[in-house]
Every structure is written in structure tokens, then in C-alpha cells.
Amino acid sequence: MSDCLFCKIVRGEIPSRKVYEDDEMLAFHDINPVAPVHFMLVPKLHLDSLAEAGNEHAALLGRMMLLAPRLAKEQGLHNGFRTVINTGKGGGQEVFHLHIHIIGGGNIPPMVRRN
Ligand code: AMP
Ligand code: ZN
Numbered sequence: 001m002s003d004c005l006f007c008k009i010v011r012g013e014i015p016s017r018k019v020y021e022d023d024e025m026l027a028f029h030d031i032n033p034v035a036p037v038h039f040m041l042v043p044k045l046h047l048d049s050l051a052e053a054g055n056e057h058a059a060l061l062g063r064m065m066l067l068a069p070r071l072a073k074e075q076g077l078h079n080g081f082r083t084v085i086n087t088g089k090g091g092g093q094e095v096f097h098l099h100i101h102i103i104g105g106g107n108i109p110p111m112v113r114r115n
Helices: 005-012 055-074
Strands: 018-021 024-031 037-043 081-084 100-104
Touching: 005 024, 005 037, 018 055, 024 081, 037 055, 055 100
Parallel strands: none
Antiparallel strands: 018 024, 024 037, 037 100, 081 100
16 A cells, blocks of 8 residues: 555545545645645546656546646636646655646736746
8 A cells, every 4th residue: 555645645544625536536625725726636546746657647647637627617716727736856846646736816926936
């Protein structure tokens, strides 16, 4: 059994505030939101990060991308939203199970600040 935090959430061993679930995906609210709406869409299949995805995951990744706007709307984000995928330590990833952050509802600043 995987020790991975999000695998434990997928298996229901750690509670989460569920947004959506089907056979291959789960969406749940971020425990430490950065905006009024901040939830995560994760594949139930464990992949460490986007860097570990291969051609065999193309359809799954496509379905995740298509589901994101649908769930965002259902969460009230009719005006748009931000999607973030942190990949690897260099990308600031903290939980090594692929996930898409879906963020919105507040004042969303520019993603990259130039000094
Ligand atoms: P990342 O930096 O992209 O790996 O994001 C990990 C995210 O997981 C952070 O935004 C955390 O707030 C979130 N997180 C950590 N533990 C939990 C949990 N038990 N339930 C929901 N979200 C969590
Ligand atoms: Zn996992």
C-alpha cells in the first residue's frame, strides 16, 4: 500500500472535503487554500508528477483538463480560474502525487512577478 498522502485520501484513509469523484479521478478542497475557491483534481492512479506521465496517460490527462473547467463552474468560478501543476522540487511540488490546483474567486494576482 502506498504511503502517499493523496493515495491515502483517494482510499478514504485520510478525510478530505470532496468536490467530485469518479472511477479514475478525485477532486477535494485544499486544506490550506490560497483563494476563496481552491481545490485539487487528482488521478486515482499514482503518478509522482507530470514528469512521470507517459503516452499511456494521454487520455487520462486530457480528461482531467476537460473536467477542470466543469468543476470550476460548479464551484461558482464563472469568471475564470487558475490551474497550477507544480512539478518536482524545482517547481515547488510538495505532495508527490500528480495534481492540478484549481484556484479562483478572489483577487488572483499575476502568476509571475517580475522584479
Ligand atoms: P503542491 O505544492 O503542488 O505539491 O501542493 C500540495 C498541496 O496539498 C498544498 O496546497 C497543500 O495545502 C495541500 N494539502 C496538503 N495536505 C492536504 C490534505 N490533507 N488535504 C488537502 N490538501 C492538502
Ligand atoms: Zn499517490
